[in-house]
Amino acid sequence: MKTLTLFTTLLAVSAAKKCIVKPSSSNDSGIESGEESSLNNLPSDPSNPSNPSDPSNSSDPSNPSNTDPTNPTNPGEQTNHDILVEKARAEGKLPADFKWGAATAAYQVEGAWNEDGRGESVWDHFTHLYPHNVEGEEGNEDSISGNVACDSYHKFDEDIEMMKIMKATHYRFSISWSRLFPDGQAKKEEGKWNVNEKGVEYYNSVINKLIENNVTPLVTLYHWDLPYALHEKYGGWLDYHSQYDFANYAEFCFETFGDRVKNWITINEPWVNCVSGYRLGPGKAPYRCTGEAPRKLANETEGLDLQGGCSYEIGPSQYSPESEVLEANRPPQRLEDVWCSHNILLAHAQAVKVYREKFQKEQNGLIGITVDGEAQIPWIEPGMSEEQKKINEEYANLAAEFRIGWYSDPPVTGDYPQSVKERMGKDLPEFTEEQKAMLKGSSSDFLGWNTYTAHWAAPIEGQTPPTPEEANFENSKRDMWDDNCRGRGDGWTCIPPTLGSQAGSSWNTKYPPTIRVGLNWFSKRYEGLINNGIIITENGCAQPNAKVSRANDEVTAEYFKSIDQPEYADTYEEEIIENEDDKNTIIRDLYRVDWYQQYLENLRLAFVEDKIDVRGYMAWSLIDNFEWENGYETRFGMSYIDFKNDPELKRQPKESLKFLGQWYDENIMQE
Template sequence: MKLEFPKGFWWGAATSGPQSEGRFNKEHANVFDYWYDIEPEAFYNQVGPNVASNFYNSYKEDIRLMKEVGLNSVRTSIQWTRLMDDLEAGTINEQNVQFYNDVIDEFIANGIRPVINLHHFDLPVELYHKYGGWESKHVVELFVKFAEKCFELFSDRVTDWFTFNEPMVVVEGEYLHQFHYPNLVDGKKAVQVAYNIQLASSKAIASFRKINQNPEGKIGIILNLTPAYPASNAEGDLKASKFADLWLNQLYMNASALGEFPAELVAVLEKDQVLWSATEEELTIIRENTIDYLGVNFYHPHRVKAPDVSADSLAVDWLPEKYFDEYEMPGRRMNVDKGWEIYPKAVYDIAINIRDNYNNIEWFISENGMGVSREERYLNEQGMIEDDYRIQFIEEHLYWLHQGIEEGSNCFGYHLWTPIDCWSWKNAYRNRYGFISTDIRTQKKTIKKSGHWFKEVAATDTLDMTTEVR
């Protein structure tokens, strides 16, 4: 079976500054830099972000490898902690301005479209220690200063901008589930942080439209969408699914694409006395500065059931999970290395939801991928990793994405996470995701079988299915 994708389709991959560049020549530490400095044992094999995949020093060679696997677009991020000299004054580090200029120019010289994101979990830690990070609207204003510098410096060549990557992960990791520094559990703060990040995104979009130097320039946001499937059609399970979708998906989708937070969610948060502090002026900014297009990160579905304990039960603190429990569907397919369910059809469900409920906004798969540990198990005699499992994973997701496009969803691209194996926060290099492998001891990089396969797909805009879709 051959599947034809639209001409000009983005065939690419995504990474981020803090996960690829290393900490070379940085003025400031971000929250993960700091966490590693004070608690290295929290990170797999105590491997931190100091070197990552050495992109700061090897970007020319790395970009040539990306070209060799056929990528026509690559998303990365500009690090707030690298670009800025004085965070309060908004002054820049000229040496690192030159670095990002060189990176952008190198992508363009190699025929790769640079797609630039502004925040990838890398808040400067001093802004947390001084102001509480995203709890503070002053930090919102400092982020806007940083964004404006990026637009002034780089929008003459960069067409594609995104404000935040996975803002809900910041909310959950830092304030609910303790997998990002500062590892708090504080539902009220989590709700305010969710709002403040949306405000920061909308304000940055407003600035972009004043500063942007590129007539074709667009700006959006990257959201991790996890369709919330109910365990059954029972009323309690459906109600749990509804709230999970409101919190995990619609909060940012509605505010970013439609300019309003979902009314049902606002009503619940207000009833529970945790609703964010907002002004009419701020809400007007959010309403008037919606995104041009959307990036969707998808890895796994979310399956929920009615909570075992009533949502009205007394609790020390508010958590969104009072309204739903996790559900492990019997017989589900799993990536056992990562512990995530594999359910490619969710991509189709996302496509149709965007088509029907979000004005069929332009969008692309901005991350999708399969993290596998000990990939050296699959080295052949020529020294190449034969990652057929990754090829199958991509094929299945592209099949369902193609189905959504055929039915009218306005999707223009697919990016794998990630081009080159990169540092993955607390997991460090435990799981590998890339088209290109990294030996973290020598920084030798080698194209995997999936990279050679993807080059042919990208060159022809055609997927010749070898996998039976399940």
């Protein structure tokens, strides 16, 4: 298989941290087409208003409706964006039409979980059922759930004031599916939808207020908060019917909000939703995790933590039309995360199909998916041979194909990466030919990427790639490792050396080149396939805190010195660690300021020097919020909220929010 050579000059770094990665001269995309699938096409779902699987309506990636509707008919004609890009690069800046803003997610900020007709999501249900799975105060349900969160349902005007401080031109937020359709099933009969009108009023208000304040909405349709009713009915994303319910819900949103919303993200981070929610749990709802003992549904519960652990509550599920129906309330099954991923990608494609066939031409908007995944950095050490460096470069690309390409290839190229198919064997579901056609180009308008940290990549000593006979899920990555540290300690924290300094979440390390490495990887892999570039839809950090930090990390410092890159140890003093008893350490978030400064510099260089088509940057997150299994004490926000002592949940801007406003003035061209 062809291999990318993006990493051949990896980490040639100046003291000013300005020359991180140069792309190779190769035009190799690193993608090969796989074997054709022989499965039958999915049948049309009669309950779906759009009938998205009708073969006569298959999306054609070459169709002009699938491209940027603002582009001129003549492909040789210079667009307004092209002119802005030329001007910006000449000045060493980002263009005036660059999407600049912050991001949040509905369950993390809205609160009002049972107000005005909103239905339960899986996060509501499982945080209430298993409160020990979230860090918080014993007996205080609000501290371990999004019941109240930041109360943005009632305080959205205050959120807008924070956006103004950072001079946001865009705001990325998500819609709560169960706030619009409490049972998850959107139906239209005699021209009328079965929607919760109070939910419609709220999102109309949000969208209108943003526009009134000169902030453009960037709307995510799904950010992990599946309606619990669908999980109970058929297991949510484990059942192939989920793609049709999602497409129906999306159709309502396009029809209702699309006159004002011109930027749509279908799905946020399918990897996290599926792998963390259906295999690695109980970190993410619905808390499915392979190999755990039964909890509430067990016959013998003595000695079990009935308020924590993995869940068995689930509806009867059918992975595909050809699959058997699995019984309800069953132990987690092998490959649940794989089938969740398969169905969620199809749901994305079905929604895009609806948008392009019914709305895009008239509404003149763009639609894509947001994937996550760490840029893969070949492991290097003093005295390493050139041959070993080359091997590690190859493994870095292979690891990226598994971690990112698994989810980004299908919406762009129409199928899983060839390497994933070869190594997974029969454990990887196949797309039908119709599904491949529907998937191909479904994120050609733009591709969203959430990036935080990076992983080292190298082969595992003594391991060999699986043979075709050995190809399965368990063996698929047995001969490679990718992680941001050389080992793990308690609480999944890294044992030094780490790939950058330790931020305030165990998986979160500061390694600024990752954003430039990743942008180059995407650009090479999908050259000519994405019309409106890549949007960084999340980037940010948790300030080091009492639970996760590593001040004065000499081990990491010595490692980076040994490879002549001392600046990437990025050590810090204890004084920078957040202290809940000293609010100044939270407001004066200098670690986060430095994070944004370095990551944004790498983004700027990727645009100016590497000529990468990057169109936007959304900082995560606008405000401190519910950080999933970490509750409210792990803070990713640029605005401080005292969740313990302030019932009004007042927003206070941190230094990082002000810094971003300054960075915008200095580095983005103004009209």
